[in-house]
Amino acid sequence: MTLAYTPSNLDEALQILADHPDTVLVAGCTDLMVVDYAMGRRHDAVLDLLAVPELHGIAVSDDAISIGATTKFREILNHAEVQKNYPMLAEVAGTVGGWQIQNRATIGGNIANASPAGDSLPVLLALGAQVEVRGAAGPRIIPYEAMHLGYRRVDLRPGELITRVRIQKPAANTVQMYKKVGTRAAQAISKVVVGLCATIVDDSVAEIRIGAGSVAATPVRLDRTEARVRGARLEPSLADEAGRIASTEVAPIDDVRSTAEYRSFVLGRVVRRMLLNMISGETGPNSTAGSGS
Amino acid sequence: MTGKGGISFSLNGKAVKVDLDPMSRLLDVVREHCELPGSKEGCGEGECGACAVLLDDEPVCSCLVPLIQVRGRTVRTIEDLETGGVLDPIQEAFVEAGGVQCGACTPGILITLRALLDRNPAPNRTEVREALGGNLCRCTGYEGILRSVEALLPGGDES
Numbered sequence: 514m515t516l517a518y519t520p521s522n523l524d525e526a527l528q529i530l531a532d533h534p535d536t537v538l539v540a541g542c543t544d545l546m547v548v549d550y551a552m553g554r555r556h557d558a559v560l561d562l563l564a565v566p567e568l569h570g571i572a573v574s575d576d577a578i579s580i581g582a583t584t585k586f587r588e589i590l591n592h593a594e595v596q597k598n599y600p601m602l603a604e605v606a607g608t609v610g611g612w613q614i615q616n617r618a619t620i621g622g623n624i625a626n627a628s629p630a631g632d633s634l635p636v637l638l639a640l641g642a643q644v645e646v647r648g649a650a651g652p653r654i655i656p657y658e659a660m661h662l663g664y665r666r667v668d669l670r671p672g673e674l675i676t677r678v679r680i681q682k683p684a685a686n687t688v689q690m691y692k693k694v695g696t697r698a699a700q701a702i703s704k705v706v707v708g709l710c711a712t713i714v715d716d717s718v719a720e721i722r723i724g725a726g727s728v729a730a731t732p733v734r735l736d737r738t739e740a741r742v743r744g745a746r747l748e749p750s751l752a753d754e755a756g757r758i759a760s761t762e763v764a765p766i767d768d769v770r771s772t773a774e775y776r777s778f779v780l781g782r783v784v785r786r787m788l789l790n791m792i793s794g795e796t797g798p799n800s801t802a803g804s805g806s
Numbered sequence: 807m808t809g810k811g812g813i814s815f816s817l818n819g820k821a822v823k824v825d826l827d828p829m830s831r832l833l834d835v836v837r838e839h840c841e842l843p844g845s846k847e848g849c850g851e852g853e854c855g856a857c858a859v860l861l862d863d864e865p866v867c868s869c870l871v872p873l874i875q876v877r878g879r880t881v882r883t884i885e886d887l888e889t890g891g892v893l894d895p896i897q898e899a900f901v902e903a904g905g906v907q908c909g910a911c912t913p914g915i916l917i918t919l920r921a922l923l924d925r926n927p928a929p930n931r932t933e934v935r936e937a938l939g940g941n942l943c944r945c946t947g948y949e950g951i952l953r954s955v956e957a958l959l960p961g962g963d964e965s
């Protein structure tokens with residue numbers, strides 16, 4: 514029999530983890546139980562994070578939102594403040610599997626599982642999110658860029674768990690765009706995912722962050738593309754150039770789903786299209802749609 | 807702390823207590839232990855939706871829910887759609903309008919549609935397709951399924 518801990522608060526959870534560091538954390542189980550089943554894997558002891566009230570729910574303040582690690586993507590998708598000020602997060606939440614998966618898959622699980630194809634990760638990069646992790650020694654705040662240390666490795670020390678994700682409210686003149694290029698809107702393990710967040714002042718790009726997924730061992734910021742675009746005037750030639758830089762600045766993983774070359778090509782096309790949409794002003798929630806085929 | 811003495815939850819309106827490994831798949835618990843074989847196993851990996859059940863009225867893949875996480879909660883399976891020998895209207899519509907071919911996907915689709923109709927009594931085709939994005943059907947191409955839902959809607963009989 515698996516020993517199952519169902520702590521009734523966060524302190525209790527952290528104490529159990531400190532005393533029994535080999536305990537496996539379980540949240541929505543949409544990654545964990547797939548592997549358990551495929552590998553015939555069993556666990557000696559698990560800790561049910563869904564039992565911990567402090568880890569769940571979305572707190573809204575004037576200048577930020579704080580999303581508990583066990584908040585499900587369906588809850589994120591349906592949240593009024595997320596829809597209003599963080600539309601790209603609502604949008605990505607709606608592309609994580611179908612309805613049944615969205616009802617179970619948590620944002621903390623998406624981060625901790627750290628698949629290069631994890632859909633919310635490029636969006637968290639683009640939104641400049643911070644991750645709060647906590648162990649018996651107390652909390653640490655990790656800027657999202659620093660969260661992924663390598664292929665499927667996140668900055669979590671033994672005894673620590675992800676507690677919350679905090680996102681500063683984007684300025685009013687910020688545009689957010691998200692694109693998932695996969696074979697099917699729902700369920701697909703995405704091939705290329707891009708999240709872009711930009712502030713436009715007088716037809717120039719004052720600030721920009723672009724996160725890309727499925728194109729490297731970890732989700733990445735497109736630093737070189739951003740550097741070229743930042744401060745530049747928005748015009749079609751800028752879009753062309755940004756697309757060219759984006760397609761050469763990452764080293765995609767070559768696997769059976771699609772070749773590295775194809776991914777680089779698609780990445781460049783997506784970035785170019787996003788900048789062109791910024792120029793034409795097609796940046797409302799619907800132009801950011803376009804997940805799927 | 808653990809499931810000592812069993813894990814209790816509500817299953818199709820009845821209180822049940824199950825003394826199995828807390829990481830047992832809800833799918834196996836309902837099919838084998840509770841003898842409700844209506845929920846089907848297609849893939850065992852969350853991809854097909856044949857195993858869908860309602861957990862506190864939300865559709866989930868029961869192949870990816872561990873027993874420990876249903877403690878104190880409400881589970882409804884396809885067996886609960888029928889009341890006293892009378893089919894749910896959505897079941898009737900599937901029979902009439904050809905929503906079923908081999909039937910492997912049907913329980914998961916019906917329970918998911920019940921959840922949709924409880925929230926939105928008159929969904930359009932896009933909303934039905936969106937709700938069924940996690941339910942694979944290899945046979946019907948979804949056309950019979952969409953027609954079945956439409957047959958339920960006001961004015962649906964004429965189309």
Ligand SMILES: Cc1cc2nc3c(=O)[nH]c(=O)nc-3n(C[C@H](O)[C@H](O)[C@H](O)COP(=O)(O)OP(=O)(O)OC[C@H]3O[C@@H](n4cnc5c(N)ncnc54)[C@H](O)[C@@H]3O)c2cc1C
Binds near residue numbers: 541543619624673851
């Ligand atoms: C059919 C299907 C479709 C899917 N489609 C998509 C998709 O389109 N896009 C996508 O990105 N993903 C997809 N996924 C993958 C999965 O649903 C997501 O990665 C999900 O967010 C994982 O969250 P979870 O709560 O289910 O994690 P779990 O499976 O419970 O846990 C995953 C891992 O994270 C660890 N963990 C969980 N929470 C924490 C925490 N708070 N602190 C520390 N460690 C933690 C666990 O120990 C485990 O190792 C899909 C999965 C399935 C089965």
Ligand code: FES
Binds near residue numbers: 848855857868870
């Ligand atoms: S058997 Fe559960 S989703 Fe296929």
Ligand code: FES
Binds near residue numbers: 906908943
């Ligand atoms: S009827 Fe055969 S899979 Fe849907």
